Amino acid sequence: MAEFELIAQHFSFGHKPNTVVLDKGDDCALIKPNPSSSNLLAITTDSLVAGTHFLADISPKALASRALNTNLSDLAAMGATPKWYSLALTLPKDIANNQTWLSEFSQQLAALSEEYGCYLIGGDTTSGPLAVTISIIGEVEHSQAMLRENAQVGDLVCVTGSLGDAAGGLQFVLDKDLTAVKPVYKQHLLARFNHPTPRVAFGLAVKQYVCCAIDISDGLVADLSHIVKASQVSAEIELSQLPVSDALVGQFGQTQACQYAATGGDDYELCFTVNPQHLMDINKIAEQTGIAVTVVGRITESDQSNHSVTTLLNGQVQQLTQLGYQHFA
Amino acid sequence: MAEFELIAQHFSFGHKPNTVVLDKGDDCALIKPNPSSSNLLAITTDSLVAGTHFLADISPKALASRALNTNLSDLAAMGATPKWYSLALTLPKDIANNQTWLSEFSQQLAALSEEYGCYLIGGDTTSGPLAVTISIIGEVEHSQAMLRENAQVGDLVCVTGSLGDAAGGLQFVLDKDLTAVKPVYKQHLLARFNHPTPRVAFGLAVKQYVCCAIDISDGLVADLSHIVKASQVSAEIELSQLPVSDALVGQFGQTQACQYAATGGDDYELCFTVNPQHLMDINKIAEQTGIAVTVVGRITESDQSNHSVTTLLNGQVQQLTQLGYQHFA
Numbered sequence: 282m283a284e285f286e287l288i289a290q291h292f293s294f295g296h297k298p299n300t301v302v303l304d305k306g307d308d309c310a311l312i313k314p315n316p317s318s319s320n321l322l323a324i325t326t327d328s329l330v331a332g333t334h335f336l337a338d339i340s341p342k343a344l345a346s347r348a349l350n351t352n353l354s355d356l357a358a359m360g361a362t363p364k365w366y367s368l369a370l371t372l373p374k375d376i377a378n379n380q381t382w383l384s385e386f387s388q389q390l391a392a393l394s395e396e397y398g399c400y401l402i403g404g405d406t407t408s409g410p411l412a413v414t415i416s417i418i419g420e421v422e423h424s425q426a427m428l429r430e431n432a433q434v435g436d437l438v439c440v441t442g443s444l445g446d447a448a449g450g451l452q453f454v455l456d457k458d459l460t461a462v463k464p465v466y467k468q469h470l471l472a473r474f475n476h477p478t479p480r481v482a483f484g485l486a487v488k489q490y491v492c493c494a495i496d497i498s499d500g501l502v503a504d505l506s507h508i509v510k511a512s513q514v515s516a517e518i519e520l521s522q523l524p525v526s527d528a529l530v531g532q533f534g535q536t537q538a539c540q541y542a543a544t545g546g547d548d549y550e551l552c553f554t555v556n557p558q559h560l561m562d563i564n565k566i567a568e569q570t571g572i573a574v575t576v577v578g579r580i581t582e583s584d585q586s587n588h589s590v591t592t593l594l595n596g597q598v599q600q601l602t603q604l605g606y607q608h609f610a
Numbered sequence: 611m612a613e614f615e616l617i618a619q620h621f622s623f624g625h626k627p628n629t630v631v632l633d634k635g636d637d638c639a640l641i642k643p644n645p646s647s648s649n650l651l652a653i654t655t656d657s658l659v660a661g662t663h664f665l666a667d668i669s670p671k672a673l674a675s676r677a678l679n680t681n682l683s684d685l686a687a688m689g690a691t692p693k694w695y696s697l698a699l700t701l702p703k704d705i706a707n708n709q710t711w712l713s714e715f716s717q718q719l720a721a722l723s724e725e726y727g728c729y730l731i732g733g734d735t736t737s738g739p740l741a742v743t744i745s746i747i748g749e750v751e752h753s754q755a756m757l758r759e760n761a762q763v764g765d766l767v768c769v770t771g772s773l774g775d776a777a778g779g780l781q782f783v784l785d786k787d788l789t790a791v792k793p794v795y796k797q798h799l800l801a802r803f804n805h806p807t808p809r810v811a812f813g814l815a816v817k818q819y820v821c822c823a824i825d826i827s828d829g830l831v832a833d834l835s836h837i838v839k840a841s842q843v844s845a846e847i848e849l850s851q852l853p854v855s856d857a858l859v860g861q862f863g864q865t866q867a868c869q870y871a872a873t874g875g876d877d878y879e880l881c882f883t884v885n886p887q888h889l890m891d892i893n894k895i896a897e898q899t900g901i902a903v904t905v906v907g908r909i910t911e912s913d914q915s916n917h918s919v920t921t922l923l924n925g926q927v928q929q930l931t932q933l934g935y936q937h938f939a
Contacts, residue, residue, distance in 0.1 A: 291712045292697065294720035298729055301694065310731035312694055314651060314749065315644050322643060324731060326696040326745060330738035365630065365641055367655040368621065369698075369743045383620045391623035400627050402639035402653060409659035409741065414698045414734070416655060416745035420643065 306511070307429050308355040308496060309419070321426065323361035323419040327351045331411040336454060341386035343475035348413040349393050351498065353479035354549040358496040360427045360488030361419030363397050363481060368404035369414040376411065397481055427484070427553065431492035432512035436554035438578035439563065441480050443526040444501055445538055448545025450474025452533075462532050469528040477549035484551060486566045494553035500544040501577075502590050502601060504552055509580070509588040517591040518543075518578030520599060543592060543601055554580050635840070636758050637684040637825060638748070650755065652690035652748040656680045660740040665783060670715035672804035677742040678722050680827065682808035683878040687825040689756045689817030690748030692726050692810060697733035698743040705740065726810055756813070756882065760821035761841035765883035767907035768892065770809050772855040773830055774867055777874025779803025781862075791861050798857040806878035813880060815895045823882035829873040830906075831919050831930060833881055838909070838917040846920040847872075847907030849928060872921060872930055883909050 297304060302321055303311040309323035329348050331337045339347075349366070356363050368390075376382050394401060399417065450470035453459050461467035484494065493512065495504045501518070509516050523542040530538045555563055560576070567574040583589065592599050626633060631650055632640040638652035658677050660666045668676075678695070685692050697719075705711050723730060728746065779799035782788050790796035813823065822841065824833045830847070838845050852871040859867045884892055889905070896903040912918065921928050 291716035292719075292730060292733070294716065295723050295729055298693075301729060301731060304729075304731045305733075310694075310696070312731065312747075314649070314693075315647055318644055320643070324694070324696060324747075326698050326733050326743075328698040328700060328734045328736045328743065330700050330736050330741075333736055333738045364627075364643075365639070365653070367639070367653060367745055369655050369657040369745075371657060371659050371741065387620035387623065390621075394624050400624055400630060400633075401621060402630060402633045402641065404621070404634075404655050405657045405743075407657045407659050407662055409662045410739045412700065412738065412741060414655075414657065414743040416696055416698075418641075418653075 302423065303428065308358040309361065311426060313423070319423045321421050321423050323356055323359045323421050323426070324416065325352055325355035326414065326416040327355070328412060328414040337411060340475070341382045342389040344413060345386045345389035346393065346476040348415050349390060350477045350479045350549060352415045352417040353397055353481055354477065354496040354498070356417060356419040357479045357481045357484035358427065358494045358551055359419070359421055360425055360484045360494070361421035362485060363399035363417060363419045365400050365402045366415055366417035367402055369407070370404065371407045371409040371412040373411055374408065377408065397479070425488045427488055427491055427494035429493060429495055429508050429511035432508050432514050432554040432580045433556065434514055434580050434582050435556070436493070436580040437557055437560060437576045438505065438516055438518060438552065438554055438580060439574050439576050440497070440501065440524065440550055440552050441483055441572050441574055442548070442550040443524045443529070443573070444497065444548055444550060445529050445541030445545045446470050446473035446526055447477065447547035448541040449529045449533060451547065466528040466532040469526065470532065474547060477547065479549055480551045480572060483566070483570050483572045486570055487553065487563060490559040490562050491553045491555050494551050497548045497550045497552050499546045501552060502543050502592065505590050508552070508554065509583070509590060513583070513588055515581045515583035515587070515589050515591065516578055517581055517593055520592055520594045522575060522577045524573060524575040540601070631752065632757065637687040638690065640750070640755060642752070648752045650750050650752050652685055652688045652750050652755070653745065654681055654684035655743065655745040656684065657741060657743040666740060670711045671718040673742060674715045674718035675722065675805040677744050678719060679806045679808045679878060681744045681746040682726055682810055683806065683825040683827070685746060685748040686808045686810045686813035687756065687823045687880055688748070688750055689754055689813045689823070690750040691814060692728035692746060692748045694729050694731045695744055695746035696731055698736070699733065700736045700738040700741040702740055703737065706737065726808070754817045756817055756820055756823035758822060758824055758837050758840035761837050761843050761883040761909045762885065763843055763909055763911050764886070765822070765909040766886055766889060766905045767834065767845055767847060767881065767883050767909060768903050768905050769826070769830065769853065769879055769881050770812055770901050770903055771877070771879040772853045772858070772902070773826065773877055773879060774858050774870030774874045775799050775802035775855055776806065776876035777870035778858045778862060780876065795857040795861040798855065799861065803876060806876065808878055809880045809901060812895070812899050812901045815899055816882065816892060819888040819891050820882045820884050823880050826877045826879045826881050828875045830881060831872050831921065834919050837881070837883065838912070838919060842912070842917055844910045844912035844916070844918050844920065845907055846910055846922055848925070849921055849923045851904060851906045853902060853904040869930070
């Protein structure tokens with residue numbers, strides 16, 4: 282959403298206090314309430330709005346999953362432990378009076394809160410068009426926070442899980458008549474879209490080796506672009522190496538699957554960069570946590586003015602027609 | 611909004627961690643990230659949604675004021691020092707492309723951030739129907755937090771400033787043809803509605819004497835009812851003592867002014883209870899800060915099952931037809 286880069290310009294004001302270690306422009310802000318402690322609080326806020334991030338007929342369970350998990354994913358990308366969150370819920374009258382809807386929404390939120398060890402401390406409920414804003418707070422040691430600005434030339438670019446599944450699932454959300462090649466493909470892709478799995482445990486496990494990470498919400502190329510700009514480097518990725526699921530390839534074919542994997546949003550996998558000397562440690566953690574890790578590229582030098590992500594296909598430069606992801610609107 | 615009491619039932623789940631001192635049901639949640647420090651973080655979240663809390667033609671300056679000040683007011687009611695906040699902004703396309711609107715909104719936010727010493731750490735911008743959600747964090751010493759549950763039988767019930775002005779201002783917002791008795795009345799009442807003044811400095815100054823406070827967002831009677839329920843007491847207030855402005859009385863007459871003062875929302879004054887022995891200290895602080903304080907009632911005993919607010923007019927019980935405030939919707 283290019284218009285929102287413009288908006289971001291309007292919200293840089295005031296003198297940054299000493300207590301603010303990192304503010305706008307990473308997955309989370311980092312604050313240091315206690316000057317004598319090296320423990321930081323990582324804070325992030327995400328809004329999901331009907332018609333922009335989801336369709337109004339979304340199931341309450343999927344809405345709860347997506348609302349909390351996108352926030353948890355931001356904490357995962359910082360290597361922060363989830364702790365407390367607040368919930369601002371705007372509900373149309375029919376939903377506010379629908380006990381079944383509310384009960385399913387809250388049960389899913391309760392299940393995820395238990396799974397990820399975070400606690401709902403409060404919030405606000407309002408009448409209006411369906412929207413959910415969650416603000417979550419986690420904890421991270423100052424020296425172990427994974428920042429976008431920490432990529433180093435020579436680092437490997439890695440991703441967790443498989444990419445593009447959520448973009449595939451979105452096609453089924455948008456087109457109710459879309460035929461599934463196999464029912465199990467549709468089921469897998471929709472689950473990946475509706476119930477993203479934040480890589481919290483993985484982020485906590487790798488942060489001792491990894492200094493730079495981001496979660497993939499806008500698409501690999503778009504999100505890796507944030508890393509190279511913040512770190513003042515460039516990157517290249519090899520499209521043939523992108524991890525894609527059997528379901529995605531089976532449903533959409535190799536070419537479209539690759540496009541979704543490079544540019545599709547809402548996967549909420551992690552993209553991180555790591556010094557090659559730690560690759561074995563990372564692979565060990567991948568095995569321990571059961572989360573696949575794939576090396577998809579590397580960080581390269583860039584001249585000062587051009588921090589870019591180059592996409593290669595079998596070693597040859599390959600332009601992607603669509604960079605990033607624009608949600609519904 | 612009675613429907614939302616029902617909703618609140620759905621969001622009490624999970625085991626409250628030791629780090630959570632106070633959660634849902636007060637102006638702020640209180641958390642204790644550092645077990646060895648007596649400093650707590652006070653956290654609150656408020657959403658303003660077009661059509662519910664304001665009309666879509668609201669000025670960007672008024673929207674910024676109301677969005678931040680309602681949150682600051684929650685911190686004021688806890689006696690907390692404002693520190694950091696995040697902003698989730700949902701904007702229709704025409705506003706997202708309106709540089710003047712964005713600039714006026716952000717300038718007002720910047721001015722208030724400086725005035726109250728808080729800092730915007732991040733947030734989210736989204737396309738959709740106009741809405742603002744702010745989540746703010748303040749700091750307060752554990753022993754000095756002013757809680758709804760701390761009212762004691764025999765305490766005086768006090769309020770800051772004048773009451774009912776915002777309800778009066780709202781009439782001018784809702785009815786563009788409403789004739790002002792004097793232009794200055796309309797100007798005063800609209801300013802009180804559009805630019806509420808959170809009593810942050812006052813809250814910080816009195817918290818050494820005051821254990822129980824709430825900010826008046828839903829109307830004095832409704833908000834005092836929250837106090838008596840949380841403290842398991844009752845209260846009586848004397849309607850003839852409610853502080854009303856010349857503008858409110860001049861515009862609407864004594865009877866309507868009294869009704870607005872007792873039940874009108876959006877004033878964002880503080881209602882607090884205090885042991886009579888500290889009244890002189892409170893009056894001294896009122897003088898120092900330039901914030902009027904009025905004793906409007908007292909906390910009384912209640913039998914276990916009925917924690918209620920009784921309204922008196924010149925000592926006689928007087929029923930109010932309208933208890934609380936229902937916003938626009």
